[in-house]
Amino acid sequence: MASEGLHTELLKAYLWSEINRLVEAKGWNHRQFAKMVGKSPNSTREWIDGKRLPDKANLAYICTKTGADPERAAFMDMVWDQLFSGSEFIADLDQRALYIVESAERSYGSFVKWDPFLLLGPLQTEATFMKLIANTRDPASRIRLWKERERRAAEFFARFTGEDGPSAELYVPASAIAVLDQLAPIEKERQVDRLRWADSFPGCEVLVVPQRHLAVYPFEMFVSEDRPSSGPDFVYVENRDQSRHIVRPEKIALYDQDRRHLRTIAQGIGRFLDGGVHQLAEELPER
Structure with a gap:
């Protein structure tokens, strides 16, 4: 896999992990998660299982509903913006x-x-x-x-x-x-x-x-x-x-x-x- 693809896969894995962490912290199962964000259980299961990422608006909504701290939510938003750039992820400390x-x-x-x-x-x-x-x-x-x-x-x-x-x-x-x-x-x-x-x-x-x-x-x-x-x-x-x-x-x-x-x-x-x-x-x- 070319390095551009590896950078994308790294950022995807991060976002999937964070979504799972936020949902687990609330103690929600798949159906509860779907109900809280107003989506079908099939859609939210794909988000949890790493088969598909939510779009940027839904990602922000997940952060809001799960009570993600603003700093973490802002970082996830920044990662989404760079997700498909194909370039190395470099951030200020x-x-x-x-x-x-x-x-x-x-x-x-x-x-x-x-x-x-x-x-x-x-x-x-x-x-x-x-x-x-x-x-x-x-x-x-x-x-x-x-x-x-x-x-x-x-x-x-x-x-x-x-x-x-x-x-x-x-x-x-x-x-x-x-x-x-x-x-x-x-x-x-x-x-x-x-x-x-x-x-x-x-x-x-x-x-x-x-x-x-x-x-x-x-x-x-x-x-x-x-x-x-x-x-x-x-x-x-x-x-x-x-x-x-x-x-x-x-x-x-x-x-x-x-x-x-x-x-x-x-x-x-x-x-x-x-x-x-x-x-x-x-x-x-x-x-």
């Missing part, structure tokens, strides 16, 4: 392109997440986020962002408790563990416990990357594994002011090279922590 990532976390079969500077969002405790990640933000903003992060993490890890859960490689830089010393002892202990907890899920690995590595840019990789409600494989990346969803196989292969490099040099979190004092001394020598 304040346009919440992360919604596509959240959608993929609910449906794809395999994930790879890497940030060379910070603990990944799903792995953070509240103290880590408030004191080390978002400490420069105003209190109200920090609380709002933490609640969003907490919700997303809960949904992410809930998938690993099912019989057909996904797999994940969650890479953590050793430097991000070293800075946990800035927390109170009990806060550090809780953060370390969360890392072990995440690693305990079937199919989920928390892997520590040494200071010297070649993967200098953060990325998130999503592989469908032929899950029925997922779209094409893609990589999500951010730069200073924009986000991109990369679907071209040859480009994804470049990020997979980084993944294989990380896999080669990383240690499991349990092994790392069991030798943590010596490991940190090796990775972060005094200057």
Whole structure:
């Protein structure tokens, strides 16, 4: 499939996933959904099953009837506008392109997440986020962002408790563990416990990357594994002011090279922590 078609399929999969999420949040079955939006059950079933997308007006009406928050509804509207452009989907960071990532976390079969500077969002405790990640933000903003992060993490890890859960490689830089010393002892202990907890899920690995590595840019990789409600494989990346969803196989292969490099040099979190004092001394020598 040409890259233009892959971009379209990615955006379609996102919209179908969001429609399902909104309807499920209301607790509606097919007939209740049809009644609430004034359409035939056959039409709404096609929307839910991913056989056909509602037009733009009906999409907006679905958002209204399900009580979608305005920011999410506006993003869905923007995605619809770009749906058939055939071009790569690039959004300003304040346009919440992360919604596509959240959608993929609910449906794809395999994930790879890497940030060379910070603990990944799903792995953070509240103290880590408030004191080390978002400490420069105003209190109200920090609380709002933490609640969003907490919700997303809960949904992410809930998938690993099912019989057909996904797999994940969650890479953590050793430097991000070293800075946990800035927390109170009990806060550090809780953060370390969360890392072990995440690693305990079937199919989920928390892997520590040494200071010297070649993967200098953060990325998130999503592989469908032929899950029925997922779209094409893609990589999500951010730069200073924009986000991109990369679907071209040859480009994804470049990020997979980084993944294989990380896999080669990383240690499991349990092994790392069991030798943590010596490991940190090796990775972060005094200057």
